[in-house]
Amino acid sequence: xxxxxxxxxxxxxxxxxxxxxxxxxxxxxxxxxxxxxxxxxxxxxxxxxxxxxxxxxxxxxxxxxxxxxxxxxxxxxxxxxxxxxxxxxxxxxxxxxxxxxxxxxxxxxxxxxxxxxxxxxxxxxxxxxxxxxxxxxxxxxxxxxxxxxxxxxxxxxxxxxxxxxxxxxxxxxxxxxxxxxxxxxxxxxxxxxxxxxxxxxxxxxxxxxxxxxxxxxxxxxxxxxxxxxxxxxxxxxxxxxxxxxxxxxxxxxxxxxxxxxxxxxxxxxxxxxxxxxx
Amino acid sequence: xxxxxxxxxxxxxxxxxxxxxxxxxxxxxxxxxxxxxxxxxxxxxxxxxxxxxxxxxxxxxxxxxxxxxxxxxxxxxxxxxxxxxxxxxxxxxxxxxxxxxxxxxxxxxxxxxxxxxxxxxxxxxxxxxxxxxxxxx
Numbered sequence: 202x203x204x205x206x207x208x209x210x211x212x213x214x215x216x217x218x219x220x221x222x223x224x225x226x227x228x229x230x231x232x233x234x235x236x237x238x239x240x241x242x243x244x245x246x247x248x249x250x251x252x253x254x255x256x257x258x259x260x261x262x263x264x265x266x267x268x269x270x271x272x273x274x275x276x277x278x279x280x281x282x283x284x285x286x287x288x289x290x291x292x293x294x295x296x297x298x299x300x301x302x303x304x305x306x307x308x309x310x311x312x313x314x315x316x317x318x319x320x321x322x323x324x325x326x327x328x329x330x331x332x333x334x335x336x337x338x339x340x341x342x343x344x345x346x347x348x349x350x351x352x353x354x355x356x357x358x359x360x361x362x363x364x365x366x367x368x369x370x371x372x373x374x375x376x377x378x379x380x381x382x383x384x385x386x387x388x389x390x391x392x393x394x395x396x397x398x399x400x401x402x403x404x405x406x407x408x409x410x411x412x413x414x415x416x417x418x419x420x421x422x423x424x425x426x427x428x429x430x431x432x433x434x435x436x437x438x439x440x441x442x443x444x445x446x447x448x449x450x451x452x453x454x455x456x457x458x459x460x461x462x463x464x465x466x467x468x469x470x471x472x473x474x475x476x477x478x479x
Numbered sequence: 480x481x482x483x484x485x486x487x488x489x490x491x492x493x494x495x496x497x498x499x500x501x502x503x504x505x506x507x508x509x510x511x512x513x514x515x516x517x518x519x520x521x522x523x524x525x526x527x528x529x530x531x532x533x534x535x536x537x538x539x540x541x542x543x544x545x546x547x548x549x550x551x552x553x554x555x556x557x558x559x560x561x562x563x564x565x566x567x568x569x570x571x572x573x574x575x576x577x578x579x580x581x582x583x584x585x586x587x588x589x590x591x592x593x594x595x596x597x598x599x600x601x602x603x604x605x606x607x608x609x610x611x612x613x614x615x616x
Contacts, residue, residue: 249602266493
């Protein structure tokens with residue numbers, strides 16, 4: 202649960218299009234604004250820099266002079282030793298509270314290179330970075346991980362114990378819902394990690410549909426202890442994402458009712474999550 | 480910490496961000512050509528007429544099934560269910576057409592089996608459009 206003094210968690214699910222990155226952004230902002238935590242988001246989810254886009258800073262991070270992928274390389278210790286401000290140079294302000302370490306184009310190559318690192322040294326690289334460089338600076342470090350079982354994702358899961366899994370109605374069959382825990386158990390059997398499902402978040406929920414109603418019932422049956430409030434489907438999220446903001450980045454009168462409900466749900470989910478793991 | 484070391488460290492730092500999957504030392508299964516680039520090349524080939532734009536498979540039973548679905552008016556409903564499942568508003572085609580229904584069902588299948596693949600596919604398609612329009616400017 203903790204690395205040094207920081208709470209460490211990751212958004213992770215082996216499924217795309219379920220609101221993983223959106224949930225990471227909103228939970229991070231809620232933790233910062235509502236709980237006054239010093240929050241860092243780390244985008245390890247690929248090379249698309251979706252989190253930077255979410256905060257309207259994609260233009261600032263296209264040509265990074267201190268990429269996070271360096272951490273996974275065998276020269277990191279030398280880099281760290283000789284560039285005292287290298288971590289500071291990785292970090293960007295989102296403008297909504299949390300800081301962000303964006304993804305970079307080198308992550309896919311770094312993932313590939315990790316395959317050549319001996320297994321016993323392969324998975325604890327990011328954990329060391331989190332512990333040595335981030336834990337003293339932040340109260341809450343939230344990783345957005347790739348939606349697959351690659352070496353970067355396993356590094357992230359090694360570094361945290363708490364996993365936040367967003368699920369969208371229609372994207373999962375009942376059996377897959379039941380298998381979420383098993384997926385984490387399977388990973389824990391295969392790798393030296395101990396991830397714990399700490400928050401299951403139903404996203405993009407349109408309560409007017411029978412599908413959503415059934416989905417919420419099923420998810421509550423499957424995960425009664427960790428299911429969070431449903432995040433309603435709202436056009437505000439994608440519109441604001443294009444504008445580089447979260448729901449927390451605008452005033453009430455700029456949101457539809459669904460947008461205000463979604464923001465409140467993220468707020469509640471974050472409070473539940475933090476109280477659960479502290 | 481000498482100036483030389485600092486300069487060397489800066490070079491290594493910059494190189495980290497420039498490493499690409501296809502340029503890093505791969506493990507055996509990962510020597511395949513980058514999928515996204517392959518999709519973009521295939522899209523360009525299709526646009527220039529160098530590659531067919533149809534996807535086919537031969538199967539008597541499925542051929543019979545889809546013929547029957549079309550003849551009994553079930554294809555539109557099937558396409559609508561598929562759209563719901565994909566959370567899409569439209570299908571870029573006639574919902575009652577066999578090709579539209581199969582295309583949607585293939586997408587559902589790919590999402591189920593490998594959601595990353597769909598993301599890569601959509602990213603490749605977006606980049607292809609972007610690069611094509613950049614090129615034409």
